[in-house]
Amino acid sequence: MSDNDFPTPSEFFLSVAMYKPYKWNDASLDKVLDLTKFTGSIDTYCVECKDRSLFVVQYPHISAVREDFHTKIQKPFICVIEAKCSRVKQHIACYVFRIHQKDGVTKIGQYPSAADAAKQELKNYRKVLTDEHQKGYTKALGLFSYGVGAGSIVYLRKIFEHLVEETYQEARKDEAWMSIHGEAYPTHKMANKLAALENFLPSDLVQHPRLYGFLSQGLHGLSEEECLKLFPMLRLAIEFILSQKLERLNAKQRREELEKLLNSTQT
Incomplete structure (x- = not known):
């Protein structure tokens, strides 16, 4: 080393x-x-x-x-x-x-334990992460803390793919995006999917295609050691997406609250 x-x-x-x-x-x-x-x-x-x-x-x-x-x-x-x-x-x-x-x-x-710490981190993302994936995130960190590479990555990969799918559903509402990417997107590997969604995902995330090359080749091709090295990168990628979703949700709620207050002054 x-x-x-x-x-x-x-x-x-x-x-x-x-x-x-x-x-x-x-x-x-x-x-x-x-x-x-x-x-x-x-x-x-x-x-x-x-x-x-x-x-x-x-x-x-x-x-x-x-x-x-x-x-x-x-x-x-x-x-x-x-x-x-x-x-x-x-x-x-x-x-x-x-x-x-x-x-x-x-x-x-x-x-x-790592699982204890994960509970605190999840408090920040409860608004934008389902109960099922919150449990999966906690299990992933617990497994990783005991040196279980492939098992921990399985949970993170499910969460990551779920978040990418949510982003895709959001992108589908954009006619301009659909005219360019709509037909080909379902056939793309993960790296190409992220490239197509670059305007809807955190820029820092899209700039590192090496991570998604690992995901595209499948976990069966990765050793335990490779999975353990991949884990922190995939975890950060998930947190990038969750942070952006949370920021957008909070901004939307503030706009709605402001609009509500403005409307109340006009009545």
């Missing part, structure tokens, strides 16, 4: 799947030290507060210098990073890692 591929402490806490080992080389050993000596804040969900919060790590797990650490990692050891909620110090977030020179760094436990 290159130095650039080795996760940061924040990535280890919040996005790295459990039970997946990350090996390091001499160049990235300092990044392992950064994890074990981490002090700072972690922005995540607090189960007790039922909201996002900053959790503060005040005391590093290890204070060893690089040379001493090199000796310590010859045998496996457990590193526990504990952080306190900035709102209520009795509320704790905890991350547990197994570290070994031969096997690498493996996250073997965390609290709150």
Whole structure:
């Protein structure tokens, strides 16, 4: 693994799947030290507060210098990073890692879980995501947190395809769009569908066709490792679409409220 591929402490806490080992080389050993000596804040969900919060790590797990650490990692050891909620110090977030020179760094436990954090994120999207897909999103994050690549991607793919279909139904109401894309669209692969819907989707989303090439070839052609790498990208793609849908819905509601108020002043 290159130095650039080795996760940061924040990535280890919040996005790295459990039970997946990350090996390091001499160049990235300092990044392992950064994890074990981490002090700072972690922005995540607090189960007790039922909201996002900053959790503060005040005391590093290890204070060893690089040379001493090199000796310590010859045998496996457990590193526990504990952080306190900035709102209520009795509320704790905890991350547990197994570290070994031969096997690498493996996250073997965390609290709150990825599924707990997903519940908070879903609060923002309840207006624009069905109950069925909210449950699927939570299951996907739970599976991913345990290092299940293909299973987690199946749920995300269903959500993504549902959102693209919703966008297509919206585009069909546009006569100009239908005259250009209407006949060919149903036969397109996913990458071409997104290109056809570029005026209806977030621009950042349409600019990365590599992601949709994976989806077009089918999940059966992807290894577990490839699915785990694909997961964060597909998750962000879904959140791009949901954020845009939510923004448009809120804008529509504001316009309707303004129109209602204006009409009330004329009566």
